[in-house]
Amino acid sequence: MKYNQLSITQAQELLKKKEATSLDLTKDCLEAINTLEPKLNAFVTVFKVEAEAAAKLADKNLKSGIWTFASHPLAGIPIALKDNFSTAGMKTTASSKVLDNFYPPYDSTVVKKLKEAGAIILGKTNMDAWAHGSSTETSDYGSTKNPYDVGRLAGGSSGGSAAAVSSHEVIAAIGSETAGSIRQPASWCGVVGMKPTYGRVSRYGVVAMGSSLDSPGPMTKTVADSALLLSVIAGLDPKDATTSPNPVPNYLQELAQTSISGLRIGIPKEYFLKDAQPGINNLIIEASKQLEKAGAKLIEISLLDPKYSIADYTIIQRAEVSSNLARYTGVRYGGGRELLGAEAKRRIMLGTYALSSGYYDAYYKKGEAVRQLLKDDFSRVFESVDLILAPTTPTTSLPVGASADSAMFGELADVLVEASSLAGLTGINIPVGFVGGLPVGMQLIGRHFAESTVLAVAHAYEQSVNWKDNH
Amino acid sequence: MNSSKNKYQLICGAEIHVELNTKSKMFCGCKNDPFGADKPNIYTCPVCLGMPGALPVPNKKAIEDCILIGLALSCKIASVSKFDRKHYFYPDLPKGYQISQYDEPLCYDGLVETSYGPVRITRVHMEEDTAKMHHAVVDGKKVSLIDFNRSSVPLVEIVTEPDIKSPEQAKEFLKKVRDIIRALGVSSCDMEKGSMRLEANISLSSDGNLPNYKVEIKNINSFRFFANSLEFEYKRQSDILDNGETPVQETRGYRDGRGTVSQRKKEGAADYRYFPDPDIPPLVVDDIWLSSIKSRLPxxxxxxxxxxxxxxxxxxxxxxxxxxxxxxxxxxxxxxxxxxxxxxxxxxxxxxxxxxxxxxxxxxxxxxxxxxxKITDETILKPIIEKLMTENQALVEQYKAGKTGVLGFFVGNVMKATSGKADARVANKLILSLLN
CATH class of the missing domain: 1.10.8 (Helicase, Ruva Protein; domain 3)
Structure with a gap:
């Protein structure tokens, strides 16, 4: 078995027993990247030299005892980052040619925390340019293909991270979600994707998309790995005024300690779309029965129709995008503003319109009011249930080129995750089986800062079945 | 310039920008000392350069200083306010927007008394300064250089109601505001360096009501120029109104010796596309915080x-x-x-x-x-004087005979005997009483 096939916890076992070195792990990942990239295009940049040097240093420090697995919980583990996380002195493009030659002078807080935990930064993964999309087809560096079928999409915007984890090019990765950008590609690529509560993980140094929504999070092979990564990257950041002072638990330890017996899981009927791809809803119901067997109580609930969240999310996100991209029309980071792609231009125009005097009240302000209604709707439901369970996406991975004809492609692909993103809630995608040979994902949505519960239930499901047997 | 003497009543509102002298900038930890910097662009970081991914975190001390100014100008303090993004494109604004406060300022409804009548304060709010442009010639080429040392320096804006009726009142009001802010110790209010900047909105009314136009004068860097621009505009706008026309709504700049000069005509208000900055949570000023700020009020x-x-x-x-x-x-x-x-x-x-x-x-x-x-103790001085008198009986007799001039001799010698420490007033009194 190649080391790149391992999960973080499995790799750590080998490192602890000195049966493998960080350099072994790193080299196997680099080799897999070398083999698979021509087909997948999951990476924008691979830091081969830097990663090998960092791995050697990790091995040295572990050997000498300067590092322990307690002091450095990710010691020697190769990890890939979505290309919107600033990495000091290392190219950060957000998959836009506008930043084609941008070497940031600073590390984003997530990167800083990963480095401090001993992780090896293997490279930067492909994404929709500026995170605008759910396919990676708006990337200026080509789209990322689905490891299960290279004629299909990895999803997005964190498609590169999802494909890299799914294909074992890396052991784990970091993505970011505004509404669906972690959970949707995780669903299409058959990996675990954890979207933390807004404010749980610092946005400092992440190229901004929708600032009131952006949530960095882990994309991994197992729920335990997501728990471990989240414990490292979460927490109050003096450089991000929107981060929460809530203490960060050891999510990995809490996995074992949280019982799901008696936990109330709400099944929202509005999220099982009538026109969903046949087979998906059934797989999700089967998965929910699995949790019932493990002691959870299933309760049918009603939420606002998710279709309302599409328009609301579009207004708010476009408004914030139009403002956040303003800086690239002034200071130049290598590429000029003429390199902004069609999708970015569409978003700038729509957002500018929504914020213009005379339209602000009708669009942005109303959008904020609707957002409050969506939040209230979840608060109401969370009075009677502990968790919400639903399909992550209404379809499995779509063919390459699918986004070209639809300016609203992403919003439609993400219809089932937008409302919870607008409400700032935490959620996770876990793979539950296949339809037509392509992975299907189930999402669990929790209250604000209920990451422990979300992870524990996802973990319980994952331990109870081998999802790859479900066809 | 009052209506009894003239046909039109001058109506003026002032906008005053004040740079705070906090240690660090408004939204990052960079040093706030643009005037003290010996090189351009040395007090900068990803935040005040507006780099991709950088985020603003408000400076608590600056917010307190802004509230302090509001309190000193008799404002009410908003228990909840927020920061907004004000969008416009200019090279000195790297983010493409300025973080300011739009419809929920920190302080509002204030008042400053002047001897010509009260000037109401509409609002006092917190924002960030822009970078500084330098237009220079380098290698024979005209270039515009940008110094980001000033980028994101805390800036307080004070806006008045159109209550200023004369250049004299304007001067008194502005001086008073400057003195108050200096007394608070939160800004140097140095107009030459630009840590205090003035703008005037001027119009004339023939019936006491607010007319449907106003002329904005920017770049005023002294109280005298502010008063001058009021006088200049009074004359200029009177002439236009006398011809039956309405002055154009526009922005003008003040040039010493030339008065005000047209800069840019306004087609209604510019659209800054204000919206609440999602990077900064709403600002809550609770009673405990407010009273601790109030306790700083000198x-x-x-x-x-x-x-x-x-x-x-x-x-x-x-x-x-x-x-x-x-x-x-x-x-x-x-x-x-x-x-x-x-x-x-x-x-x-x-x-x-x-x-x-x-x-x-x-x-x-x-x-x-x-x-x-000073030796004022009579018990110390008395023996000295008595000794002098015993030794100089002749002079005592002369005094008694009417030669009051000898008094000086005694005083001088008491001083000599005490190395000048005797209190002259006490010694004098004592000598007189002993002589008599």
Whole structure:
């Protein structure tokens, strides 16, 4: 078995027993990247030299005892980052040619925390340019293909991270979600994707998309790995005024300690779309029965129709995008503003319109009011249930080129995750089986800062079945 | 320029920008010292350069200073306010927007009294300064250079209602606001350096109502220029109105010696596409925080002047003292340290022009030492005088015969005997009583 096939916890076992070195792990990942990239295009940049040097240093420090697995919980583990996380002195493009030659002078807080935990930064993964999309087809560096079928999409915007984890090019990765950008590609690529509560993980140094929504999070092979990564990257950041002072638990330890017996899981009927791809809803119901067997109580609930969240999310996100991209029309980071792609231009125009005097009240302000209604709707439901369970996406991975004809492609692909993103809630995608040979994902949505519960239930499901047997 | 003498009533509102002197900038930890920097672009970081991914975190001290200004201008303080993004494209604004406060300012509804009538304060809000442009010639080419040392320096904007009716009132009002802010110690208010900047909105009314146009004058860097621009605009706009026309709504700049010069015509208001900055949570000022800020509020010039008059300082001297920032801080210190010395200190400041850089504690100590040195104790002086008289019986007789001039001899010798430490007044009195 190649080391790149391992999960973080499995790799750590080998490192602890000195049966493998960080350099072994790193080299196997680099080799897999070398083999698979021509087909997948999951990476924008691979830091081969830097990663090998960092791995050697990790091995040295572990050997000498300067590092322990307690002091450095990710010691020697190769990890890939979505290309919107600033990495000091290392190219950060957000998959836009506008930043084609941008070497940031600073590390984003997530990167800083990963480095401090001993992780090896293997490279930067492909994404929709500026995170605008759910396919990676708006990337200026080509789209990322689905490891299960290279004629299909990895999803997005964190498609590169999802494909890299799914294909074992890396052991784990970091993505970011505004509404669906972690959970949707995780669903299409058959990996675990954890979207933390807004404010749980610092946005400092992440190229901004929708600032009131952006949530960095882990994309991994197992729920335990997501728990471990989240414990490292979460927490109050003096450089991000929107981060929460809530203490960060050891999510990995809490996995074992949280019982799901008696936990109330709400099944929202509005999220099982009538026109969903046949087979998906059934797989999700089967998965929910699995949790019932493990002691959870299933309760049918009603939420606002998710279709309302599409328009609301579009207004708010476009408004914030139009403002956040303003800086690239002034200071130049290598590429000029003429390199902004069609999708970015569409978003700038729509957002500018929504914020213009005379339209602000009708669009942005109303959008904020609707957002409050969506939040209230979840608060109401969370009075009677502990968790919400639903399909992550209404379809499995779509063919390459699918986004070209639809300016609203992403919003439609993400219809089932937008409302919870607008409400700032935490959620996770876990793979539950296949339809037509392509992975299907189930999402669990929790209250604000209920990451422990979300992870524990996802973990319980994952331990109870081998999802790859479900066809 | 009042309506009894003239056909039109001048109507003016002021906008005052003040850079705060906090240690760090408004939204990052960079040093806030654009004037002290010996090179451009040395106090910068990803945040104040507006780099991809950088985020603003508000400076608590700056917010407190802004509230302090609001309190000193008798404003109400909003228990909840927020920061907004104001979008416009200019090279000195790297993010493409300025973080400001739009419809929920920190402070609102204030008032400043002047001898010509009150000037209402509409609002006092917090924002960030822009970078500074330098237009220069480098290698024979005209270039525009940008210095980001000033980018994101905390900036407070004070906006008044259109209550200013004359250049005299404008001057008094502006001076008063400057003196108050200096007394708070939150800004140097140095107009030459640009830490205080003025704008005027001017129109003329023939019926006392607010007319449907206003002319904005920017880049005014002294109180005199502010008053001059009011006078200039009064004349210019009167001429237009006399011809039956309405002055154009526009932005003009003040040029010394030339008056105001048209810069840009306005087609209605510019669209800044304000919206709440999602990077900064709403700002909640609770009672505990507010009262701790209130406890920082020092006595303001008006109050200090009243205290001085009460202590026996004449009103004109009190005014001179509170209008001079150095005198003001000196006398404020004396008021807290040793109130009984205020009258003497005021006299020393105004009439003796003592060095204002003297530390107030040292000044008081020196005064006290001088007072302590003088021998006023009669039991010490009496034997000295008696001895002198015994030794100089002839002079005593001369005095008694009417030669009062010999008094000087005794005083002089008492001084000599005490190495000049005898209190002359006490010695004099004692000698006289002994001679008689």
């Amino acid at each position: 006595k303001l010039p008006d109050q200090i002047a009243a205290d001085l008059v009460k202590a026996g300082v004449i009103e004109s001297a009190a005014k001179i003292i509170v209008n001079n920032p150095d005198y003001f801080s000196f006398i404020t210190a004396i008021l807290t340290l040793e109130p009984s010395m205020v009258k003497i200190a005021a006299n020393d400041l105004v009439n003796k022009k003592i060095d204002v850089n003297t530390i107030p504690e040292q000044y008081l100590k020196a005064k006290k030492a001088k007072a302590d040195d």
